[in-house]
Amino acid sequence: MDGRKLISQALNERFRELCGVRLSHFAPETSGEMASFASQVREQLSTSSPADLNNRASGMNTFDDWTVSDTDCLSSLRALSLGELLQLQPGTRPPLDDFIKSLDKARADPEQRFQLLAERYACPLNFTLAAEDETRERVLARLMAHDRARIEKDSIEAVESLDLLLRLNLVAVHAARTPDLRFLDALNYYYELLPDGWQPKATQHKQLLISYFALYARALAAWI
């Protein structure tokens, strides 16, 4: 059987499970300040087929150069997870070398790592640019080697969830736009790894968990 077809079938099943079962855990009464966002995501994904999401995505932002948006990283991720267009303007790409050095220096400081990533990728679509390959590889390696091992050895509480969830969101934004299956599979892996029904307490964390699932659904749709 054709490999592409098998992949597509498996992803379609995952899409249905994610939109039908996993997202049902985000009931308005358990989502706190994120109740409205959770409801919007649930409604949109439970009533859309992968083809619907892809049709909507075809009118999405396309670009090849660094852009800036008029919102911060978390607001942009929220908009992208609802399939909304970002207001983008051309911008100047900050130097990558210094950023990579800072990111490496913040290896043991999740708060600092979160700040660095949220600042550079205030417009998360920039994470998908070819020139950002080095950051992407670092983000993927951190997720799939270091953090995965810690979670599997101890528990989800062993890693700082804000930093982890931001990286999952960025990977999800990229996964929908690249033929490189490693990024989509990192999302598959974390979907299987995160305890079913797990919800972080803090609002920002909760938002990033919902947007991770929404962006994951969009990435799955792009492959189906």
Add this chain to the structure above:
Amino acid sequence: MDLKRQLMRTGILANSLPDALKIYDELKTVPGCETFILLCRATGESRGRNLGKHLARVFLKRGSLRSLGLIFSRKVFLFQKPLDHPQMLARLQKLKLDVGLHKAGVIYREPTINAFRLGILNPHIGILPRYRGRNVMEWALIEGGPVGITVFFIDSGIDTGKRIVLSEKVDISHCRSIEEAKHYLFNLDALFFRRALELLRSPRFEYQLNDEQQGRRYYVMSRLFREVVEKLIEAKS
């Protein structure tokens, strides 16, 4: 020293004698190659447990006479502490080995690698430089890429050692599951070590470059994709 003319001293780094014996036997056919077995502790294993395990294997299992023969002929060395421990490093250096052959569940640090004149060879079950890291056989299958084995000299990175001795596609179409295919590939290690050592001694041998830019690092595969790979293997067998 030119390895192509001199006697080559190799050390099989293994956690148990049975693991090492298959490779030891295969290398007996390589001319000019003297082989030793270096039994080392698996990462995280205690010293007492390690010693007890080796003694049990030598005395209680089948082929114990042969194992004893190897021990008495000073072909087997037991490393009771981690290989990068100063005492163990000194012992390794004293053995003056040219090549180490990786068969142990340990992570090698630079000083250990450097204790072998040429380094430590690893039979990676993926084609380098394209497939580095974990589950590379599965990744090759799902991407429609080549499945095979690469024997290369390791460095302290993840499959980033620059010197490839041998890289070859392997047909796994007779295998019916991921487990069977991996078992098949892992079991080719002795054969690939022998061929790599023969190449190293051949007059016209040149290393292939393991250029990181030509490949990617892969990670543990999700359950979802592993199931796809199982179906792909099933369909091909």
